[in-house]
Amino acid sequence: xxxxxxYDLKTGLIAGxxxxxxxxxxxxxxxxxxxxxxRMLDGGDPLLYQVTQVEENNxxxxxxxxxxxxHPGKVGDEYFMTKGHLxxxxxxxxxxxxxxxxxxxxxxxxxxxxxxxxxxxxxTVVYVxxxxxxxxxxxxxxxxxxxxxxxxxxxxxxxxxxxxxxxxVVVEIDGSPVMMERTEYLRRIDQ
Amino acid sequence: xxxxxxYDLKTGLIAGxxxxxxxxxxxxxxxxxxxxxxRMLDGGDPLLYQVTQVEENNxxxxxxxxxxxxHPGKVGDEYFMTKGHLxxxxxxxxxxxxxxxxxxxxxxxxxxxxxxxxxxxxxTVVYVxxxxxxxxxxxxxxxxxxxxxxxxxxxxxxxxxxxxxxxxVVVEIDGSPVMMERTEYLRRIDQ
Numbered sequence: 373x374x375x376x377x378x379y380d381l382k383t384g385l386i387a388g389x390x391x392x393x394x395x396x397x398x399x400x401x402x403x404x405x406x407x408x409x410x411r412m413l414d415g416g417d418p419l420l421y422q423v424t425q426v427e428e429n430n431x432x433x434x435x436x437x438x439x440x441x442x443h444p445g446k447v448g449d450e451y452f453m454t455k456g457h458l459x460x461x462x463x464x465x466x467x468x469x470x471x472x473x474x475x476x477x478x479x480x481x482x483x484x485x486x487x488x489x490x491x492x493x494x495x496t497v498v499y500v501x502x503x504x505x506x507x508x509x510x511x512x513x514x515x516x517x518x519x520x521x522x523x524x525x526x527x528x529x530x531x532x533x534x535x536x537x538x539x540x541v542v543v544e545i546d547g548s549p550v551m552m553e554r555t556e557y558l559r560r561i562d563q
Numbered sequence: 564x565x566x567x568x569x570y571d572l573k574t575g576l577i578a579g580x581x582x583x584x585x586x587x588x589x590x591x592x593x594x595x596x597x598x599x600x601x602r603m604l605d606g607g608d609p610l611l612y613q614v615t616q617v618e619e620n621n622x623x624x625x626x627x628x629x630x631x632x633x634h635p636g637k638v639g640d641e642y643f644m645t646k647g648h649l650x651x652x653x654x655x656x657x658x659x660x661x662x663x664x665x666x667x668x669x670x671x672x673x674x675x676x677x678x679x680x681x682x683x684x685x686x687t688v689v690y691v692x693x694x695x696x697x698x699x700x701x702x703x704x705x706x707x708x709x710x711x712x713x714x715x716x717x718x719x720x721x722x723x724x725x726x727x728x729x730x731x732v733v734v735e736i737d738g739s740p741v742m743m744e745r746t747e748y749l750r751r752i753d754q
Binding site: 374375376377378379380381426428429431432433434435437459461463464465466467469477479488490491492495496497498499501502504519521522523525526 | 565566567568569570571572617619620622623624625626628650652654655656657658660668670679681682683686687688689690692693695710712713714716717
């Protein structure tokens, strides 16, 4: 019950724990540029990220925590990203602690539709409030490694985001990450 | 509301946030060796640790998080340590993420009286379950820097630990940290 859990900052993994691995083919709706997505899939199915969830403690006041490692890369102009999720229990917040690498989180308030892009990188903490869809995006050249910590009652809802997508995409323009409306980006790339 | 909060891994501080600072004189009951404690206080009142609490979000599902920096040093054989606390709402757990340095956490189950010592150091996570008094101890030569993340409803109870102390002390013996009964240690140093 009482234990200390070492993790590997280089690999973003925890010895003795099996991570969930997400490859490009596991994110069929995330990337706006469908042509670039198909082209990349034709060449293989790269590993995008792994998350090791530690969910041993449950009940009032208990916490879950997950170590994420998101690899660098792009599909067209869109950086490698996670599926993104809401919490099944919508009021639940999550604290992200950036450990290595450079990236951003795309946040979208489910109620207002408002979006924001905030930095998630080494030595940075991001607070994701309730009712907020959140996706991690690697905008750098090294693995982005981070902890996400949240109440055990939060749960994950991937389906809502998977079905309707985030309204915004994050694309590289002139070497920098830019958030723009998905519909606008689709017009730009003529899809 | 949506923001990214960078922190300084070297200082253990967050720009624009005022930390709580604890000096030796703020821990009058923590160290068992009262003679060594008085001798050190006679020579000054060193800073033991600072904690920067971020408690902006409150309510169901919300989280608090605090960045701690505990400096290296000893009072007699006892390493510099925090006051230690229970949560006011006893079931509340806390996740500690070790960022820099080397140390341990002393855990004591309030219900059973059982104690444990677990490593808290760079790239290590410690889960502190509910009903567990916990104290951070720097057993290394550099500042021990860590995040503590917990539910906003947890609260801190320093009074219970301050009044009755942890049953165990952590002392350096032959260069290594050893946990022993406070009463046994007091016999050893003849106090």
